[in-house]
Amino acid sequence: MPTVALLLVSNIFMTIAWYWHLKGGMAKPLPTVILLSWALALVEYCFAVPANRIGFASGWSGGQLKVAQEVITLLVFGAFAVLVLGEQLSWRHAGAFACLVGAAAFMFAGRS
Template sequence: MRQIGLTVLLLSLSNVFMTFAWYAHLRDLSGKPWFVAALASWGIAFFEYMLQVPANRIGYNVMSLGQLKILQEAITLSVFVPFAVYYMKEPFKLDYVWAGLCVLGAVYFIFRGN
């Protein structure tokens, strides 16, 4: 159980970096050339990988590859929605709730045998 908790923690932190790497430049570097945004994103993504790779290696000891992937997607959505609403100032949409329920369904189906 400790390995699952550590995996979730590391994947959550990694997703914060990933989300900033992929999307923050749309707000923060909007007037800059794309290659400046790419370089900034790569710099941020380094920290994502420094957390994500150990998370997957730890998680793979107690979960299947499919379970790791679906867990990653659930965490991604739970990080992305607050980022979109609070950092990017996007309006909250009910579609986020429906997407979240679909992802929860995926979590249920991939983990139901364990």
């Protein structure tokens, strides 16, 4: 599953790019935070673009790629929120995740 592995790595970089500064980086000037986040996002694109190309070449539709990416994003952000931001997950997080997994199931249903 190179598509899923590449999407996982890309989402780790994107989550860090978007949220790293919330824990310990709030004192940094916003332009600095933006530039550092762009650098991380560039690395993220180096994984996301091949993931989508490989997935599409393997028969995944654009919708399937997007929904799979959203499920992975929620998993990665959940771990980041707990491990880095010190937040607690609740039943609402589980409900949101269940809805996204349901969306993925619909997108992949009947796929041969």
